[in-house]
Amino acid sequence: MGGHVDFEDLNLEFGYSCMPDRLHYFTKEENDFRMEVRNWCKDNVDPVIEKIDRERNKELAVETLKKMPYLDIILPRNAGGQGKGVIYRCIFGEELSAFSYAIASIFGASSCLFAGPIIEFGTPEQKEKYLSGIANGTKIGAIGITEPTGGSDAIGGMKLRAKKEDDHYILNGEKCFITNGSVADYICLYAITNDQVKKHQGMTAFIFETDTPGFEVIKDYKHMGRRGMPNSYLKFNNCKIPAENILHKENEGLEVLLFGLDGERTFTASQYLGLARSAFEVAYKYSHKREQFKRTLYSFEGISFKLSEMFSDIELYRIAMAQIARMLDNGYNCRVQVAGVKFRLADAAVRTAQEAIQILGGIGYSEEYPLERYYRDSKIGQISAGTVEILKYLISREMVRMWGK
Ligand SMILES: Cc1cc2nc3c(=O)[nH]c(=O)nc-3n(C[C@H](O)[C@H](O)[C@H](O)COP(=O)(O)OP(=O)(O)OC[C@H]3O[C@@H](n4cnc5c(N)ncnc54)[C@H](O)[C@@H]3O)c2cc1C
Structure with a gap:
């Protein structure tokens, strides 16, 4: 001493050796879920945290995430998921972040920010095509809102344009600070589709596949924290995106x-x-x-x-x-x-x-x-x-x- x-x-024990395992404002099932996630993180996340942080090792972070048995927690049961609500998502976010904030952020961008809007607004075909890979860990998703000219004023400063041509759109522009950008298979991407109206009335959400020709990862940022979480500057050069990849409706991306x-x-x-x-x-x-x-x-x-x-x-x-x-x-x-x-x-x-x-x-x-x-x-x-x-x-x-x- x-x-x-x-x-x-x-x-x-990462935040709980001085707090009760059972928090009485959660149900027994919620507390059981909390303990299950914590034990999984102790065995699988704890051993790799330091390496991920020190080496900014995005490959190891993504690999660890992909092994998780919880990637489908927010997916509805009829789409093969666990159908858990926001409360479970919060318990999961707290437990995983108590170990690795970086891995939890990769999960957040993929399983919540990409998958969430598809669960809510996607067509049956879109759900079928894009959600199963996210849920079983074979695919990674991202969300693309921010641009060099549009941060806090994301919509007012949005310059990424999607120009309609027959049955598809042609995308041109940039996105910055996109979590998972350099490792994502899909991005829920926001672009301006009508220049003649106020921007929030002319913005559309698309499901973008990153193997589309013309898509370019310019760089991963080296941030002070959340190291190992890829966060990228992306460019779209004449990328062709089918009209069926519109999420919800044209010009109703808001x-x-x-x-x-x-x-x-x-x-x-x-x-x-x-x-x-x-x-x-x-x-x-x-x-x-x-x-x-x-x-x-x-x-x-x-x-x-x-x-x-x-x-x-x-x-x-x-x-x-x-x-x-x-x-x-x-x-x-x-x-x-x-x-x-x-x-x-x-x-x-x-x-x-x-x-x-x-x-x-x-x-x-x-x-x-x-x-x-x-x-x-x-x-x-x-x-x-x-x-x-x-x-x-x-x-x-x-x-x-x-x-x-
Ligand atoms: C690690 C990381 C991960 C991110 N992940 C994603 C992602 O996955 N997808 C995505 O689309 N974006 C992502 N972002 C972008 C993030 O949402 C923006 O950085 C954020 O919205 C702020 O925008 P900005 O950085 O351009 O700052 P700015 O908008 O330029 O703001 C600079 C400062 O001015 C202040 N400010 C601005 N306007 C006002 C006002 N009206 N009144 C008072 N103060 C104001 C801000 O609060 C801030 O302090 C990420 C950013 C980081 C750093």
Whole structure:
């Protein structure tokens, strides 16, 4: 006791050795599912996390994902899936992200963001053709919204054009920051199909196959965190796409995009929870073992109160998220609540990772502990799937819509 404590000596169980296995605000089936996913991740994800992060090893990350028996959780039963709702997706997102935020993000882009809109809007033929590969791990999906000229103002700045010619469209333009872009088989792609109207009335969602001639991966970005998750700059040079690959209806891509965003934000919120939980556990355990001034760090209120705040963020936001997930499963529109829990949890994850490093001091800043990875990983939550500022803007606009000025 007293010296720097080795990571191995903490006997961590990724966020749960200091919390009950059974959370009473989840059902028995949900808690059983949580434990099953956690045990699978302990055996299959834990051994490869460091390698994926240090080497930015996207091949290993994708290979690990493809082995997962949970890729079909959101697929309806009549399409061969497990037919689980948003609540299960959140449990899964939290558990997987407590181990690897990068792999969970590859899952999110493929099984939620690509497959989700097809489940909702796809024709029977589209469902048949595109969903089974995602569900059995032979195919990877992605979502393509962002462009160099359109980030927060994604639709206003969209320049990717799909020009109609007979029974197909010709695509020209670029997409940037596309998760899974360089490894994807399919992309749910948004393009402008009518220049004569406001952009949100002239945008269409397509299912794009990446073996189409003219598709080019310009580069994978080297991000500070979520290393191993491919995130790519893509170019479309005269790519021919059949009209039957329109998802939903021509010029009605906005409806598809808005549907997908709520699902994405709920899943990403659950990811921040997993990340925060792992950071909390390291700091909690360490603070009970490390001694200074002949006392454990935990015995100082300056340290234990930080942990009280971290624990409260995790516990209370998980309860809020579970409630929102159940409301979504029951068909309620929760756009404001989803935006709120997403930006709150994103901020909480950054704060938790940062405070956890502070609690460990110098060793927390080193690669001896995974806290520096959690800290690097956590930052993206405040940027992707709607920045903190844009989510607050969305809520401020909704407040005026609901209550006037
Ligand atoms: C790792 C990663 C993964 C991603 N994955 C995907 C993906 O799979 N598919 C996809 O389509 N996109 C993806 N994105 C893109 C992501 O959604 C955008 O980065 C995000 O929407 C912000 O856009 P931007 O980066 O262009 O920032 P900008 O829009 O240029 O914003 C810059 C800053 O200005 C602020 N700002 C902008 N407008 C306002 C305003 N009106 N009021 C106040 N502040 C404002 C923003 O909040 C931000 O802080 C990903 C990005 C990253 C980094």
